[in-house]
Amino acid sequence: MEKQAQxxxxxxxxxxxxxxxxxxxxxxxxxxxxxxTALKREGHQVTCFENAEGIIDLMHKDKPDVLITxxxxxxxxxxxxxxxxxxxxxxxxxxxxxxxxxxxxxxxxYDGGAFEYLPKPFDVxxxxxxxxxxxxxxxxxxxxxxxxxxxxASESGIIGSAPAMQTVFRAIGRLSRSNITVMINGxxxxxxxxxxxxxxxxxxxxxxxxxxxNMAAIPKDLLESELFGHEKGxxxxxxxxxxxxxxxxxxxxxxxxxxxxxxxxxxTRLLRVLSDGEFFSVGGHQPIKVDVRIIAATHQGLExxxxxxxxREDLFHRLNVVRIKIPPVRERREDIPQLLxxxxxxxxxxxxxxxxxxxxxxxxxxxxxxxxxxxxxIENTCHLxxxxxxxxxxxxxxxxxxxxxxxxAEKTIDGGDWLDAAKKDIQKxxxxxxxxxxxxxxxxxxxxxxxxxxEMTKGRRQEAAKLLGLGRNTLTRKIKDFSA
Numbered sequence: 001m002e003k004q005a006q007x008x009x010x011x012x013x014x015x016x017x018x019x020x021x022x023x024x025x026x027x028x029x030x031x032x033x034x035x036x037t038a039l040k041r042e043g044h045q046v047t048c049f050e051n052a053e054g055i056i057d058l059m060h061k062d063k064p065d066v067l068i069t070x071x072x073x074x075x076x077x078x079x080x081x082x083x084x085x086x087x088x089x090x091x092x093x094x095x096x097x098x099x100x101x102x103x104x105x106x107x108x109x110y111d112g113g114a115f116e117y118l119p120k121p122f123d124v125x126x127x128x129x130x131x132x133x134x135x136x137x138x139x140x141x142x143x144x145x146x147x148x149x150x151x152x153a154s155e156s157g158i159i160g161s162a163p164a165m166q167t168v169f170r171a172i173g174r175l176s177r178s179n180i181t182v183m184i185n186g187x188x189x190x191x192x193x194x195x196x197x198x199x200x201x202x203x204x205x206x207x208x209x210x211x212x213x214n215m216a217a218i219p220k221d222l223l224e225s226e227l228f229g230h231e232k233g234x235x236x237x238x239x240x241x242x243x244x245x246x247x248x249x250x251x252x253x254x255x256x257x258x259x260x261x262x263x264x265x266x267x268t269r270l271l272r273v274l275s276d277g278e279f280f281s282v283g284g285h286q287p288i289k290v291d292v293r294i295i296a297a298t299h300q301g302l303e304x305x306x307x308x309x310x311x312r313e314d315l316f317h318r319l320n321v322v323r324i325k326i327p328p329v330r331e332r333r334e335d336i337p338q339l340l341x342x343x344x345x346x347x348x349x350x351x352x353x354x355x356x357x358x359x360x361x362x363x364x365x366x367x368x369x370x371x372x373x374x375x376x377x378i379e380n381t382c383h384l385x386x387x388x389x390x391x392x393x394x395x396x397x398x399x400x401x402x403x404x405x406x407x408x409a410e411k412t413i414d415g416g417d418w419l420d421a422a423k424k425d426i427q428k429x430x431x432x433x434x435x436x437x438x439x440x441x442x443x444x445x446x447x448x449x450x451x452x453x454x455e456m457t458k459g460r461r462q463e464a465a466k467l468l469g470l471g472r473n474t475l476t477r478k479i480k481d482f483s484a
Contacts, residue, residue, distance in 0.1 A: 020044045020135045023064040025052050025081065026097075027073045031120075035068065038124040039131060052076040056084050063089065066115075066134045068127070071098035093134035097122065117173070119166060123459040129476075158194050159342050159375075162332035163479075168195065171324045176202035181274070183259075183319050184297040186326030189376030192297040193257060195324060199295060200253040208252030211245050216258040223266055225282050234283025246279060250290045259319065260300035260311060271315045294319065304435065329371040329378065331447075336367040339375060343382035356386055358394045365396055369403070450478060 022044055024035050032048040039046045047064070049055065053075055067085070071078035078096055085092055093115040115134045118127065158168070175182060176199060184192045193212055200210040218226050225234075229244030245254060256262070262270065273279045274294065278287040296319045305311035329336065340358060348355035358366065371377050381403065389398045396404070426441060434440070453464035465475040 020131060021063075021065045022046050022131055023049065023055070023067045025049045025055060025067070025069040025073070025078070027051060027070065031070070034124060035127055038128050042128055042132075044131070052078070052081040055081060056088055059089060063092070065138070066093045066095065066131050068095045068097065068131070071096060091138065093138045095127075095130055095134060117170070119161070121459065123461060125461045125472075158191060158198060159339055160332060160335045161338070162327070162335050164327035164332050165335065168324060168326060171322075172198050172202065175199060175322060175324075177204055179205075179293050181293070181319055181321045182295045183302075183321070183323045184295065184326065185323060186297070186299060187328045187374055188299050189374035190326040190328055191375050192299075192326060193255060195326060196253070196255040196257075196295045196297065200255075200293075203253070203293070205252050205293060209249050210253050210255065211249040212255040212257060213245050214257040216261040220263050223263065224269070227266065228269070228279050228281050229284075229288075230282035231284050234281075238283070241281075244281060246273065246290050246292055247281075247288060249292045251292075253293045253295060256294065256296045258298055258300075259296040260298040260302055260305055262311075264310075264312070267312045267315050271312060271318060274315075274318050301435075329374045333367060336371070336378070337363055339378050340366060340382060343379045344386060346379075347383045347386035350383075351386055353386060354392055356389055356392050356394050359396075362394050362396045362399060365399070366403070446478065450475065 026032050036046045069078040095116045097118040116130045186192050227244050232241050278289040306313045345355045453467045457463040465472045
């Protein structure tokens, strides 16, 4: 954390009087113009190219401080250019951008050594920030390994193009080749196991097992044997030796879902395994050594459980090395149409039927719901609609009663009833004893204000900051906090 703070300080202290030499490679003339204009406005030197041919040869005569390239271009694409640059000029910071982003492309860019991966459409202020950041880090010889976003379903099955999901994809790309322990936070049904699988599938351990175990689903008396295995005769009914999940996952990844439900005695044993890399099976007398990457997940606030002495603080710090937060559906509403389309298609394939289509009214209504069950609820709904809807087009009247009578999560200000809905929601939260309520509610309202301002200014942060009466740096910090 101290090192990261130093980097931020160095970045902020970067003298903008120092010109940065930037090369921009993109076959789209308008994109080149937008980037060139934004960078020159900040005093930087920009050279644009409409394709990647000859870029490597030019570097024998001249070399940029930072290079920005599109991925999909006629002839040589951005990934090919990145691979050549990684061989010829491995220290050159490269920012990759594309309108056809998915997780596989993000990981490919990361593997190729990209400094950053930006999905189109992008915020021009963000491009300038990333160029300056890349230059500052390069000057200090610090490698920053973050990659991009996804707006279509990748092989992992994770879907989303919302900014909060882009943060998740960046984290997956950044952590894919690492053995570091990861904690995944998210409400039930948000796809925590999918993220864990994606981390495994893109890691160097992908040829080894991925083993998942839900702490809440295993009876307390069986959990020790389930995790660590048992020897023959260790207890009544143990007719033979059985490997536990740690042994099964040797060389691979062990995903411990709902870690907050792990009993205290198992927490102690897990901590010992994380510390020593070995354990004893139930009834065993010889230590078993394993090489396992741990990914944990929970929908609970582990910090609160630690305060209540229900979860070991030392184990919490062992597991919480890096945290990935998966947003609930209500915080990424722009993804709902894409999720509905994906799961309707998936359900049709599974049932051997033609994919059904939502009409405009039904789509608008479903996109307005809060989806308390998150992605899992949307998937189950799509299966139900595929099986039960009589026609290929789904109308509002075709929706099940529990959806048609569901309360719309966001009511328009013009309707005048959004404050009433907020009051009812706050009252429920107060009654339930929810902690840090003021902090949560204020943060939620602030996020809505900022997102609406950004939408109105088409992503231009400086204009959005003026509309809200905030400084640009303050706005940028708050946006980063949303994804933290």
